[in-house]
Amino acid sequence: MALKQLPIVPSGDPGGLAESANAGVQRINRPVISDATKIDPIVILFCPDGAISLDESGFVISYKFCKGCGICAKESEGIVMVPEYTGPKGIF
Amino acid sequence: MNKVLITGSEAAALGAKLAKIEVLSYYPITPAFPAMERLSKYIDDGELNCKFIRAESDHSALAAVLGGSLAGARSYTVTNSQGLLLMTEVVYHVAGLRQPIVMGVANRALSAPHSRFPEHGDVVSQSASGWIQLFCENNQDILDNTIQAFRIAEELRVPVMVNYEGYLQSHTLEEVFVPEQSKVDAFLPLKRQPALDINNPRGVNTVTSPDFYPYYKFNQNEAMLESLNLIPKVAAEYNQEFGANSCGLIECYQMEDAEHAIVAMGSIVGTARILVDNLRKEGRKIGLIKVKVWRPFPVKAILEALQNVSFVTVLDKNIVFGVGGALATDLKAAAYGRGEMVINGAILGLGGGKCGVEEINAAVMETESAGSDKNKSVWIGL
Ligand code: SF4
Numbered sequence: 001m002a003l004k005q006l007p008i009v010p011s012g013d014p015g016g017l018a019e020s021a022n023a024g025v026q027r028i029n030r031p032v033i034s035d036a037t038k039i040d041p042i043v044i045l046f047c048p049d050g051a052i053s054l055d056e057s058g059f060v061i062s063y064k065f066c067k068g069c070g071i072c073a074k075e076s077e078g079i080v081m082v083p084e085y086t087g088p089k090g091i092f
Numbered sequence: 093m094n095k096v097l098i099t100g101s102e103a104a105a106l107g108a109k110l111a112k113i114e115v116l117s118y119y120p121i122t123p124a125f126p127a128m129e130r131l132s133k134y135i136d137d138g139e140l141n142c143k144f145i146r147a148e149s150d151h152s153a154l155a156a157v158l159g160g161s162l163a164g165a166r167s168y169t170v171t172n173s174q175g176l177l178l179m180t181e182v183v184y185h186v187a188g189l190r191q192p193i194v195m196g197v198a199n200r201a202l203s204a205p206h207s208r209f210p211e212h213g214d215v216v217s218q219s220a221s222g223w224i225q226l227f228c229e230n231n232q233d234i235l236d237n238t239i240q241a242f243r244i245a246e247e248l249r250v251p252v253m254v255n256y257e258g259y260l261q262s263h264t265l266e267e268v269f270v271p272e273q274s275k276v277d278a279f280l281p282l283k284r285q286p287a288l289d290i291n292n293p294r295g296v297n298t299v300t301s302p303d304f305y306p307y308y309k310f311n312q313n314e315a316m317l318e319s320l321n322l323i324p325k326v327a328a329e330y331n332q333e334f335g336a337n338s339c340g341l342i343e344c345y346q347m348e349d350a351e352h353a354i355v356a357m358g359s360i361v362g363t364a365r366i367l368v369d370n371l372r373k374e375g376r377k378i379g380l381i382k383v384k385v386w387r388p389f390p391v392k393a394i395l396e397a398l399q400n401v402s403f404v405t406v407l408d409k410n411i412v413f414g415v416g417g418a419l420a421t422d423l424k425a426a427a428y429g430r431g432e433m434v435i436n437g438a439i440l441g442l443g444g445g446k447c448g449v450e451e452i453n454a455a456v457m458e459t460e461s462a463g464s465d466k467n468k469s470v471w472i473g474l
Contacts, residue, residue: 008190008249009162009287010308012298 027068029081031061038078046075093335094270100261101126103231103268104196104254107238108168109140110276111194115160115167117145117153121175122208123258124198128170150175154182154195161191162296164286166242168193172258173200173214180218187222188312189287189297192245193252194238195223199358200258201443209444210257212358212410216418222312224252224319225387227357231256231266236330236338237384239271242280243326248315249285257409259444260359271334279333316388323385341390343382344397346372350379353398354456355423356407357383360447364407367449367456378456383419391426398427403434405459407452409441416469424467434462440472447473 033039036058043059044052051066052059061072061079073079098106104127108116116135118128134140143160147153150171160167171179176197186193201211215225226241228234234256241252256262271279287296300308324340331338346368347353354364361382371378381397383390398404404427408417415421420437427435438455441447451472462468 006304006307006311007294008311009296010189010298010300010304011287011294011296 027066027084029068029070030063030084031066031068031070031072031079032082033059033061033078034080035078038076040076040078043072043076043079046071093272096268096270097265098231098268099126099263099265100228100231100234100256101198101263102130103234104170104198104238104256104262105130105134106268106270107235107254108194108196109134110235110271110273111166111168111239111242111280112140112277112282113142113168114165115143115145115157116169117147117156117160118169118171119147119150119153119175121150121172123200123210123262124170124172124175124196126262127196127198131168131170150178151182154179154186154193157193158182158186158189158191161186161193162189162287164284164288166246166282167191168195170196170198172198173202176214177202177217180221183218183221183223185297186251188308190249190312190315191251191287192242192249192285194241194245195251195253196234196238197253197255198258198262199255207443208258210260210359210409211442211444212255212257212408212418213442215253215255216410216412218253219387219418222250222316223387224250224316224323224385226252226254226384227386228254228256228261228384229359229361229382231261231264231268232336233338233384234261235268235270236336239276239280240323240326240330240338244319244323246283246285247322247326248319250312250315250319255358257359269334269336271336275333279330320385320388320390320392339382339384341383341385341393342397343384345380345382347379347381347397349377350401351377352403352405352456352460353379353381353401354405354407354452355381355383355394355419357386357419358409360407360409360441360452363447363449364452367452370449371453371456386419386422389422389426394423395426395430398433401433403459403462404436405452405456406435406437407447407455408437408439409447411439411442420469432466434459434466434468436462436468436470438470438472445473
């Protein structure tokens with residue numbers, strides 16, 4: 001078994017809420033920027049996971065940390081939630 | 093070495109004092125309280141330089157000790173029964189966060205119905221928690237195991253519970269040899285391993301995804317298993333340093349030619365020794381295995397000791413409802429597919445019930461009359 005290099009004390013880097021390669025495993029919908037010009041910068045503060053940032057290229061959503069709560073899309077125009085899973089639905 | 097007459101509670105407190113604990117927190121509960129009282133007095137008298145944190149519950153007490161440990165301090169607490177149950181959430185935090193905390197547990201039966209008497213039910217409830225569990229036969233064991241526990245915990249980063257029974261041990265005076273402070277200092281060098289570092293801040297116990305969680309658990313289990321190698325080494329070194337007589341994982345008594353073995357842990361081991369001596373005088377080939385380490389379960393050591401045995405009587409001062417005694421259950425699982433011995437799990441002494449020589453003898457006789465029932469379980473003394 002190839003063991004991952006982990007700290008002895010389970011812990012994460014500052015700013016990272018979840019120690020995870022991809023927090024997306026818990027996401028049902030993902031936020032997608034539909035029109036960057038309409039985004040209200042306040043969403044950076046609204047995002048509970050600090051997953052939205054603003055750099056020279058504009059707004060960036062980190063899918064590593066985004067848990068898909070949808071708050072950003074609710075609070076601002078220019079972001080829409082799209083389903084992560086688009087396959088067949090029902091009770092399997 | 094200095095010889096003193098002290099109770100088990102005092103032995104636990106003295107062990108922690110000799111280990112120079114730096115953070116202590118507890119919530120008063122009987123019968124663990126005298127150990128707490130004694131530690132507080134050491135601090136008050138200036139004999140122990142330790143930060144005592146008052147807590148409003150056992151849950152908070154262990155949480156405070158966990159904080160101390162995360163900051164790199166040698167940390168200790170004592171509790172029993174209901175207090176241990178209230179701590180349970182943090183008990184698992186401590187193990188998962190790999191903090192080398194040592195906890196004395198003055199074993200007491202669990203409510204309901206309410207009881208104040210000795211029994212192992214309280215720590216059996218923590219059997220899956222990831223703490224190493226050491227059991228003590230007498231007050232000397234309590235002192236020796238407490239000192240060794242810090243070594244084991246700090247080397248492997250696995251927390252250790254040192255179990256001694258309420259009243260039978262916590263309140264009973266016995267002769268105890270006390271090692272010199274300077275030698276204990278050399279045996280227990282403090283190596284700080286703080287998880288909290290203001291220059292390199294990290295979030296401790298963050299949400300961990302399925303990508304990582306199983307690996308943390310695998311590592312935790314590996315460290316636990318590694319203790320099976322480390323504990324006998326630490327005991328041997330301790331014996332050499334202090335001229336003590338502390339066993340490694342188990343101790344075999346009169347087992348060389350034994351056909352029948354009694355397997356037990358805690359104070360009842362001392363009583364079983366008397367029965368073994370009595371039966372040996374009658375020419376019966378009976379021996380005793382004292383289990384010092386119950387978690388992790390020393391499968392190899394016990395099976396080796398049982399190699400030539402036909403009958404095994406396991407004494408359990410606990411009951412896992414619908415299953416049986418915890419020690420017997422572990423032993424039966426370990427012995428699966430290995431030989432033809434009869435293993436009788438005897439439940440006795442619950443909630444302070446009688447568990448003297450007579451009761452143990454009754455259990456032994458039940459085992460030998462088992463016939464084809466190789467997987468037996470009986471309640472003694474009802
Ligand atoms: S969906 Fe929630 S977590 Fe993801 S970016 Fe928007 S506000 Fe942040």
